[in-house]
Amino acid sequence: MINATLKQLSAQLAGKKISSVELTQIYLDRIAALNPALNAYITTNAETSLAQARAADALLAGGKAQALTGIPIAQKDIFCAKGWRTTCGSKMLENFIAPYDAHVIEQFNKAGAVNLGKTNMDEFAMGSSNETSYFGPVRNPWDRNSVPGGSSGGAACAVAARLCAAATGTDTGGSIRQPAALCGISGIKPTYGTVSRYGMIAFASSLDQAGPMARSVEDLALMLNVMTGFDTRDSTSLQRDKEDYARDLAKPLNGLRIGLPKEFFAEGLSNDVAQAVEAAIAEYKKLGATVVDISLPNSRLSVPVYYVLAPAEASSNLSRFDGVRYGYRAPEYSDLTDMYEKTRAQGFGAEVKRRIMIGTYVLSHGYYDAYYLQAQKIRRLIAQDFTEAFKQCDVIMGPTSPSTAFNLGEKGDDPVQMYLSDIYTIAVNLAGLPGMSIPCGFGKNNMPVGLQIIGNYFAEAEMLNVAHQYQLATDWHSRAPQEI
Numbered sequence: 255m256i257n258a259t260l261k262q263l264s265a266q267l268a269g270k271k272i273s274s275v276e277l278t279q280i281y282l283d284r285i286a287a288l289n290p291a292l293n294a295y296i297t298t299n300a301e302t303s304l305a306q307a308r309a310a311d312a313l314l315a316g317g318k319a320q321a322l323t324g325i326p327i328a329q330k331d332i333f334c335a336k337g338w339r340t341t342c343g344s345k346m347l348e349n350f351i352a353p354y355d356a357h358v359i360e361q362f363n364k365a366g367a368v369n370l371g372k373t374n375m376d377e378f379a380m381g382s383s384n385e386t387s388y389f390g391p392v393r394n395p396w397d398r399n400s401v402p403g404g405s406s407g408g409a410a411c412a413v414a415a416r417l418c419a420a421a422t423g424t425d426t427g428g429s430i431r432q433p434a435a436l437c438g439i440s441g442i443k444p445t446y447g448t449v450s451r452y453g454m455i456a457f458a459s460s461l462d463q464a465g466p467m468a469r470s471v472e473d474l475a476l477m478l479n480v481m482t483g484f485d486t487r488d489s490t491s492l493q494r495d496k497e498d499y500a501r502d503l504a505k506p507l508n509g510l511r512i513g514l515p516k517e518f519f520a521e522g523l524s525n526d527v528a529q530a531v532e533a534a535i536a537e538y539k540k541l542g543a544t545v546v547d548i549s550l551p552n553s554r555l556s557v558p559v560y561y562v563l564a565p566a567e568a569s570s571n572l573s574r575f576d577g578v579r580y581g582y583r584a585p586e587y588s589d590l591t592d593m594y595e596k597t598r599a600q601g602f603g604a605e606v607k608r609r610i611m612i613g614t615y616v617l618s619h620g621y622y623d624a625y626y627l628q629a630q631k632i633r634r635l636i637a638q639d640f641t642e643a644f645k646q647c648d649v650i651m652g653p654t655s656p657s658t659a660f661n662l663g664e665k666g667d668d669p670v671q672m673y674l675s676d677i678y679t680i681a682v683n684l685a686g687l688p689g690m691s692i693p694c695g696f697g698k699n700n701m702p703v704g705l706q707i708i709g710n711y712f713a714e715a716e717m718l719n720v721a722h723q724y725q726l727a728t729d730w731h732s733r734a735p736q737e738i
Contacts, residue, residue, distance in 0.1 A: 255280060256416040257734065260325060260473045263419055267314055267324045274307040274314065274324030278368050281326045285371065285417050288738075293392050294411040296331050297339045298371035306368045313366050321476050323366030328418035330409050331372035332379060333464075334453040335359045342455045343375040343387040343405075346575050346582045346601035356453025357485045358422060358464050365480045370418050374408030377603045378572065379426055379457040381405050382675040383665065384433070386605040391662055394437060395735040396701055400659040403433030403675075409467050410437040415738050420468035420477055424454060426461045427560050428654075428679025431691035434467055435654035435704020438693045440721070440731060441467040442474050445711050446686035447492035450485030458567035459490070461560075461683045470731050471692060471722040475500035478714065494712075502719040508542035510720065513647030515550045518678055524657040526697030531653045534694035534705045534724065538651075541723055546647045550639045555632050556681040557673055562616050562629035563684075568606075569613030575601065608669065637685040644710045649720055653678055654691040654704035678706060688714050692721045693730040702730075 255263075255272065266272050282300050289295050303326070310324035334340050334352035336359075341347045355363065362369070376386040384392040384407025392407040394400040395415040402411045406423030410433035413421050423430040425443035434441030442465050449464040456462060466477030478499040485491040512535065519528065535545060577583035577597030584596035602610070616625035643650060655675060665672040682689035687708055694705035705724075709717040725731050 256284070259470050260322065260419060260468065260476050263325050264321055264323075268319060274310040274368060275304060277324065278303055278307040278326045278370070281370055281418055288415055288417060291393065291398065292395060292411055292415055292417075293374055293390050294408045294415065294417055295328070295371045296341055296343070296374050296389050296408070299338065302337065303368055303370055310366045310368060320365050322362070322480055324368065325419050326368040326370045327362055328370045328373050328409060328412045328421035329359065330406055330422050330424060331375055332424055332455050333359050333422065334455070335369060335372070338369070338372060340372065340455070341389070342379070343377040343389060344602065344606070345388045348388065348582065350581055354453065357450035357488065358481055359453065361480050361483065367480070373406075373412055373421060376405035376407070377606050378455070378568070379405040379424060379429060379462070380568070380605050380609055382428070382432060382672050384408065385662065385666060386603055388603060393662070394659050395738055396438065397659065397699065399661055400701065401436065401662055403436035403655070403659065405429040406467065407433045410434055410439055410441070413437070413439045413467050413469060414735060416734065420466060420473050422464060422481070423467045424462055424464050425683065426458050426564060427683050428676040430465045430467060431654050431679050431689055431704065431706060432676055434691040436659040436702065438702030438730070438733060439467060439469055440471050440474055440690070440692045441465065442478065442690035442714065442717070443682065443688060444478060444482065444714050445688045447490050448482045448494070448712070450483070450488040450491045452485050452487040456571040458564040459571065460567060461564060463683070471718050471725050472500065472503060474690070475503065475718050497715060499715050499718055502715045503722045505719050506542060507538065507720065507723050510538070510543040510649070511546050511647040512538060512543050513546050513548040513643055513650040515548050515553065515643070515650060515652060517550050517553050518652030522656050522674070522677065523653060524697065527653050527655070527657060527703050530695030530697060530703035531705055535651065537724060537727060541727060548643045548646055548650070550643060550681065552632060552635045552639050553681045556636055556684055557677055559629045559632045559636070559684060560680045561612070561673060562625050563633065565609040565613030566617050566626055567613070569610045569617065572606070572610055577601070633684045636681050640685050640687060649717060650708040652706050654706040658697040658699070658701035658703060682708055687711060688717060690717055690721060692724065693733070695730055
């Protein structure tokens with residue numbers, strides 16, 4: 255049962271082969287047994303989850319079920335969920351109970367899905383390894399001495415370890431795709447604005463985007479059908495008609511043009527990852543696709559651009575955490591200014607403080623033009639590179655991450671090396687494009703490798719078809735860690 259797809263689980267529930275309560279209890283038991291070692295979840299509430307499961311069973315019995323009714327889903331702890339502790343992986347929000355639901359949570363509630371719990375994450379989504387969480391690092395289920403990727407590492411770990419049927423994540427610079435690659439699962443970041451950010455605790459508002467994480471591409475399509483949709487409460491939400499993202503999954507790939515950016519296969523890419531990605535491209539050729547060599551010349555600047563723009567937005571967004579209205583407050587202080595300073599010094603972790611300081615610096619008088627404004631200009635050039643590339647190809651492919659999962663603590667003392675973990679993913683966020691990662695093999699030490707697929711704006715259905723056809727021809731996505 256734990257290896258079933260969302261479609262299979264839905265059929266089992268509809269056919270009364272299993273109840274939502276029974277299915278939810280299976281996952282709750284697995285969480286109780288495995289989470290102490292993996293640390294994928296920050297918060298669970300069996301009573302609330304089982305109550306949702308009973309409500310779902312009533313919908314099923316009354317013939318009012320939807321595709322995800324009764325299916326247990328894990329929610330990244332960046333989404334506010336009414337009555338649930340919502341921490342964003344930070345001491346600053348350690349005891350915060352959300353008074354309302356994020357749009358994404360509302361959508362799953364309307365669909366009748368069960369919230370299994372809130373998954374661990376890098377603090378305020380700042381990190382590439384899930385080691386900056388106040389609640390401790392998540393461990394990769396393929397090798398518990400390795401990182402799962404970040405910031406959605408808890409969600410990726412939970413899906414890979416079969417601690418949920420699927421999960422939600424967020425992607426600011428690769429935080430769905432990179433952990434999906436390192437944990438051997440599928441994940442997609444949709445076009446910016448297709449999923450509402452209402453109730454999603456902000457890191458960098460022009461980059462943050464929610465998306466699903468699951469074991470198969472077909473599951474991602476079903477999740478996207480629920481998550482997307484216009485929301486008047488989010489000024490960046492796009493007013494578009496709802497789509498069925500599973501509509502094109504059966505299309506053959508004859509004539510598909512795959513763009514291979516030379517910048518994605520240059521120095522810095524490990525040999526084992528390159529070999530797995532090249533094998534995946536060869537498989538696509540067998541499926542009828544052709545390969546086009548392309549260039550994204552400004553993509554090499556995506557990391558420095560990102561680490562000017564994202565910290566700048568973070569310094570503004572995180573100014574609300576001051577100890578006055580909600581969240582952590584320093585226990586001892588002499589006056590208001592001292593309370594601000596001590597609260598933020600004690601409540602934020604080292605990586606969050608680093609990014610706030612960088613962001614404040616690049617926005618300061620005398621440096622705004624030299625750093626922030628220049629970064630915005632290069633961001634436009636990066637987006638233009640993709641526009642030109644898509645005149646030559648239908649999708650762009652390459653590695654998701656330059657290496658397989660690295661060891662816990664390996665890059666903790668070298669922030670620049672940590673930042674380079676997202677070198678292939680960041681440009682997609684800067685351009686606002688959809689991107690996804692699917693398993694395409696294994697590298698050294700039998701660790702998963704991810705293939706990144708990038709599409710043009712609103713091309714999610716086409717991308718999902720491209721990925722699904724590959725998964726029909728291979729079985730990498732069905733592999734599970736031995737200890738699970």
